[in-house]
Amino acid sequence: MGTSALPGFDRLLEVCERLGLQQSVLPPGRHPPEPLAPFAGTPLDPALASFYSRVGKAILAADADGLVIFQVDDGINQLEAENNALRAGWQGGFFVPLFVFGGRPLLAHYFATVPDLSDPSGFQPVVRVDTYERPYALPIASTVDRLFDTYSRYLEELVAHEDFDADGAAALSFPWKVPHLLARDDRLVELIREGRFDALMTDPDAQAWAGEVLNAHSRR
Amino acid sequence: MTRSFATTVLLALSVLWVGCATTQDGSGGTVWVGKGLPAGIDEATLEQAADAEAARAVAQVWAVAGDVHEVGARLAFTFWSERGALTLEAYEASGRGGTAGRPVDSDAALDSLRTLFEAYAKQRTGEVRLVLLRQESGWAMDYESSRPTRRPLEAKTLPVRWEGTPTATREAQTDGLARLLRAVSLPAGGAARVEVEARLDDGRVEGWELKGFQVTRSGAGGEPRAVPEAVHAEAEKVLRPFVEGLGPRAVRVDLVLAHREDAARAGGWVEGARVVRASPPPGFDADAVAEYRALHEDILRRWREGVHEGFAWLAQRGVEELALWYVGGVLAKGAGFLAVRGGGIVLKALRQGREAAAGWLRTMLTRLSGGEKRAFERLWAKVQLEGEKALSAGERQELRALMARIEQLAKTPLKSTEKDPIREQARKLYKELNPHLAQAMTTNAEKWPVHHRRPLQYAHLFPDENINAPVNLAVVEVSTHRRINVLWDRFRRARPQPTADEVLKATEAIDSQFKAWYHRVGGAVPSTRTPEEAEKVALELLQGFFGGLD
Numbered sequence: 052m053g054t055s056a057l058p059g060f061d062r063l064l065e066v067c068e069r070l071g072l073q074q075s076v077l078p079p080g081r082h083p084p085e086p087l088a089p090f091a092g093t094p095l096d097p098a099l100a101s102f103y104s105r106v107g108k109a110i111l112a113a114d115a116d117g118l119v120i121f122q123v124d125d126g127i128n129q130l131e132a133e134n135n136a137l138r139a140g141w142q143g144g145f146f147v148p149l150f151v152f153g154g155r156p157l158l159a160h161y162f163a164t165v166p167d168l169s170d171p172s173g174f175q176p177v178v179r180v181d182t183y184e185r186p187y188a189l190p191i192a193s194t195v196d197r198l199f200d201t202y203s204r205y206l207e208e209l210v211a212h213e214d215f216d217a218d219g220a221a222a223l224s225f226p227w228k229v230p231h232l233l234a235r236d237d238r239l240v241e242l243i244r245e246g247r248f249d250a251l252m253t254d255p256d257a258q259a260w261a262g263e264v265l266n267a268h269s270r271r
Numbered sequence: 272m273t274r275s276f277a278t279t280v281l282l283a284l285s286v287l288w289v290g291c292a293t294t295q296d297g298s299g300g301t302v303w304v305g306k307g308l309p310a311g312i313d314e315a316t317l318e319q320a321a322d323a324e325a326a327r328a329v330a331q332v333w334a335v336a337g338d339v340h341e342v343g344a345r346l347a348f349t350f351w352s353e354r355g356a357l358t359l360e361a362y363e364a365s366g367r368g369g370t371a372g373r374p375v376d377s378d379a380a381l382d383s384l385r386t387l388f389e390a391y392a393k394q395r396t397g398e399v400r401l402v403l404l405r406q407e408s409g410w411a412m413d414y415e416s417s418r419p420t421r422r423p424l425e426a427k428t429l430p431v432r433w434e435g436t437p438t439a440t441r442e443a444q445t446d447g448l449a450r451l452l453r454a455v456s457l458p459a460g461g462a463a464r465v466e467v468e469a470r471l472d473d474g475r476v477e478g479w480e481l482k483g484f485q486v487t488r489s490g491a492g493g494e495p496r497a498v499p500e501a502v503h504a505e506a507e508k509v510l511r512p513f514v515e516g517l518g519p520r521a522v523r524v525d526l527v528l529a530h531r532e533d534a535a536r537a538g539g540w541v542e543g544a545r546v547v548r549a550s551p552p553p554g555f556d557a558d559a560v561a562e563y564r565a566l567h568e569d570i571l572r573r574w575r576e577g578v579h580e581g582f583a584w585l586a587q588r589g590v591e592e593l594a595l596w597y598v599g600g601v602l603a604k605g606a607g608f609l610a611v612r613g614g615g616i617v618l619k620a621l622r623q624g625r626e627a628a629a630g631w632l633r634t635m636l637t638r639l640s641g642g643e644k645r646a647f648e649r650l651w652a653k654v655q656l657e658g659e660k661a662l663s664a665g666e667r668q669e670l671r672a673l674m675a676r677i678e679q680l681a682k683t684p685l686k687s688t689e690k691d692p693i694r695e696q697a698r699k700l701y702k703e704l705n706p707h708l709a710q711a712m713t714t715n716a717e718k719w720p721v722h723h724r725r726p727l728q729y730a731h732l733f734p735d736e737n738i739n740a741p742v743n744l745a746v747v748e749v750s751t752h753r754r755i756n757v758l759w760d761r762f763r764r765a766r767p768q769p770t771a772d773e774v775l776k777a778t779e780a781i782d783s784q785f786k787a788w789y790h791r792v793g794g795a796v797p798s799t800r801t802p803e804e805a806e807k808v809a810l811e812l813l814q815g816f817f818g819g820l821d
Contacts, residue, residue, distance in 0.1 A: 136750055158694055159720045159752060181687070182753065183694070184728045185760045214641035217589045221637060221692030228688065256687045 055101050059200030063111060064083075066203040072208050073114045080124035084135070087173050091134035093150045096164045096175045098195035110156065112206055116220035117156040134140060147250050149180065152195070158185050164195065168247055176242055178251055180228060188251035189260065191226050193238035204232050212231035234267035302592060303563030305428070312429075320357025320430035325388040327435050328357045331512040333381055335362075336403050336410065338388055338505065339540075340371040344405040348512075352416070355393045356427035363545040366405075368529070373408040379408050382605035387414050424548050425516035429568060431637045433575045436474055436514055444476035444514070445507040451627040461490030461534040464525065465498070468547065469510060472519045473571055475658045476510075482523065496537040509541045517568055519603065521547040553597070559625035563599035567655070570596060574656050582652065590636050590648045594629035597647075601674075602653040608674045609666075616681045617674060620735040631737040637692045638680050647673055681734035690727050697721050697739045704741055711792040712746060719792055720781045722747045725758055725778050734773040745789035754806040758813065765819035776816055784809040 057210035067074045069123050083104045084090065086097035102109075108129075121129035133151050149163035159182045164175035177198045178188035192198035209215055214222035226233055234240060242248065243261050250260060304310035308317065328350070336346055343366040346628050352357045381486045392399045395418030404411040422428070436444075437582070448467065466483035469476050506524055513522045523546075528539035536583050570593075574581030590597055601608075605618070620635075621628040636644055650670040653661055662670065671811040685693070701721045702709040712719045723738065730738040737743075747755065762777050769777075782789075784805040787798035798805070814820045 137753070158691075158698070159749070159756070160691075181690075183690070183723075183757065184726055185763055186756075187687075212641075214644075217591075217644075218637075218641065218692070219695065221695055222641060224688060224691040228316070241285055254687050260688075 052253070055097060055196075057098065057101050057105070057196045057199065058104060059196035059198070059203070060105075061080070063199040063203040063206075066206050067111055070112075070115075070206060072112040072206065072210075073110070075104075075108075075110040075113070077109075077124065078120065079103060079105055079107050080126075082125070084123060088197055091138070093134070093166045094169075094173060095188055096150070096152075096169070096195055097173050099164070102195065103247065113156050115206060115209055115215075116225060118153060118202055119156055120153040120162075121151075149207050149251075150175070151180070162191075162198065163188070165248075165251075166177040168242065176239060176247075178248065181254070185253065187254035187257060188248070189226055189254075190239060190243055190252075191233060193242065196238050201232050201236065204235075205229050206207050208232070227256075228244070230260060230263035231267040233264050234271060237268075240265060240268045277649060291779075302527040302588060302596075302708045303569040304562040304595075309429070309569045316432075317354060317430065320432040321393050322389065323432040324355050324357050324430035325385070325393055327515075328512065329381060329384045330387050331359075331435075331508075332384055332401065332403075333377070334508045334511065335505065336405075337375075337377060337379070338501075338508075339367070339405055340370040341367055341369040342405055342407055343369045344796070346403045346405075347440055348390065348403075350399050350401070350512075351423055351426035352392050352395045352397065352399045353422070353426065353428045355430040356397070357388070357392065357399075358423070358516045360398070360423055360426075360546055362509050362541070364540060364542050367527070367540045367542070368538075369665075372405060375409055383410070383412055387412060391416070421650075424551070424564070425518055425520050425544065425546055427515065427517060427572075428565070429572050431515075431572050431575050441507065441511065445503070445510070447476065447479040448506060449503050451481055452503060455481070455484060455498050456495035457498065457528045457537050458486060458488075458490040458495055459493030460488075460530055461486055462488035462527070462529040464527055464542075467506075467524050467526065469513075469524065470519075471514060471516070471522060472658055473517055473656070474575070475513050476514065477658065477660070482739055488529075490530065491532060493532075493604065498526070498528060499537050499539060502526055502528065502539040502541070502642075505541050509544050513544065513546065516546070517564065519549045521549070523547050524525070531587045559595075562625065562667070563595055565601065566596045571656065581656075585648065585652050590644055591633045594632045594636075595625060596655070597651050598625075598628045598632055600651050603673070604654055604659060608671050616678050617736045620681070620737075621649050623735070624807075627740065628735060630740055631651060631735070633695060634696065634737050634739045635677050635681060638685075638689050639677070643673060643676070646670075682731055684731045685727050693727060693739060694721070694723075697723065697744050700739060700741070701746060705746070705790065707788070708746055708792045711779070718749050719746050720749055720752050720787070721745070722752055722755060724782060725774060728763070729769070729771075729774045732774055745786075746792060747788050748786070748791075751788045752803045753786065754802055755781055758806065758809050761810065761820045762813055762817065765813075765817050769801045773817065777813060780812040780816065781809050783812070 064074065076203075080103070080154040084095050084100055086100035088100070089095070103119065103123045106120070107124035109120045111118050121133055125128050137151055147165060147167055149167055151161045151163040152163040160171065160183065161180040163178055163180050165178060166175055168173040174194045176190060177192040179191050180186060180188045192201055196202055202225070205223070207222045208229065212222040223229065239247060243264060251263065332348055339346065344364065347363045348359060350363040353668070369500055387401060391403075391414055394596055395416040399414065399416045399418055402413040402613070404413070404786055431720065448469070451467060452465070455465055463484060463486045465481070468480045468482045470478045470480070509524065518669060524541060525543045527542045528537055530537040555563060570581070570585065573584050585593070601617065601804055602621050609709045620631040636647065639647065646669060650662070650673070653666070698721045700713060724743050724745060725733070725738070727738055758781055759777070766773055784800075785802075787796050788802065800808070810820060
């Protein structure tokens, strides 16, 4: 199985460039992982495989909000290490297994795919996991590349926000304050409506927020 | 001795101390808290402002003295002088009521006053006392400065380059005095002393009060006489330089009134005026009071020199950076806006001292929306710079509602949407406080999260405490942090609605096992246990305290 294009990631790089946000990208390894190759007991998401065929690690827009994609190259396999470590920790709190591939700098917020919800081609939806206090997750994209696309649009809105200069990312926290951006992702909305993430959305505010995503979608 | 034309100037420069207390050791960060010079102010700017300050003082002193004609009258003005900033502390007059002398060459008198203020007073730090003695056709002026004593609370330390209070504002401010004195009448042929007090806050006259009235000579009876307009006018002129001071205070003004039976109208003069000082805001120690006052002075100075620019400067700083100013403002002027049912959390939180109060306010403000924060900034800036009376009924209501909301928020569990900004703020603060750890925390960011020892989830159980207080934060290696979070998750399941005491007990239990890993980025951990063993012991402790953690 070959790797797919990543228009969302390309857009995210373009947005970072245009807005003058920090970009730290490491080159890929000589033997990047294949799509659906087993990683920590889980088949690797094809979009993540595409990402690692182009990039070994990325830290993007850390000066505004920040998105880190774990390192996988010839020397380091952070995906394997993080997932094994996390399964011994907070993952036990979830009944649905997750595959963590990134997070936010310095915060215990992770981005993870949901292998059980993969589509016929193996693409998995993405959740943001908050592991402070009792772990919970919020659905944020139907695929990894869709996350990049949504996040690029979030950065555009964040930097343009009237409170950004004073408050930084707190002016428009992702994903809580941008349900309208997530509502652009039809497949994600469908999964939310079907209740496919309910077991993960254990935070008391999560269902109300998901309702906002659905409402925003219906207004489109 | 200096002598000029018709004016005898006795420059009795009995200078006991001529040093300068101005420090140049840098400002207190991006806002000025009293050390060195504020950002954007250099020596040349300071000199220009000091010139403007001296020119105002000359005009203000002459406004009083120019209308005093009795030979032998002695007027004493005591200023606090610092960096060229002049604040009147006291005024005394004696020898009034005598025979009027010949007209004075006012240009010569003004020249002498300019010399005194520009060449001498401007260079001194401490009290400077200017004594003017009316002679037959001129004024003798005696000037002395003394060793700096404790700076009066109302004294400026930075000169201000402005024209002074506008005439219309001054007239409105003294309307209250005119109304007050209309109620006072003097027995025909009698004499009386009247004591009035002006309540001041910065440059505002907030009100007048009659403090005493004593007839010192009964007179022969007849139609009582009103207080003459000339006495109103003199009181207003005496008050004018006092109004340039800072902060809440009062000025006690003593008036002497007398009526000669053969005169149509009564006469009189201002015998003295002095500052009655208010207590500083409760909850602040002396250092915090000094920093608050310096910050307030700088903000007020910017606002006086240009209202628009002053507000723009405030807006650029934002409420977080100026938290100390807002804390001081709420403590000093907030009582009317904090009368919330079951209230008191805001006041209690802000009375914990400078750092704790400013930290608490910063954290609470992250819970407000951008619009609410801007309203907080706008309304408290207005209260502090223009006075509570400047608020419209709508603004008053808006501010009251805002303070009630902050009070309520402090008691309400944090929503998930509110936690991210607080964590962001914790990370920023922790790095500022621990610069030796900041580099590693930045380059290998995901490995070093900042841990809240007492979790955000329970912030509402400690409503007057800052959940982002430095003592509550610790950087912990990510895998160890996960272990701690697992323990808290188990505690949550065992105690879904814990008390504050239970949370404290759990915090102590977890800290006791994991504190060796706190505040360390790399290097050996001084513990004989592994994190796994620490987790096991902490779990046993929690199980022993609360049960149900299996």
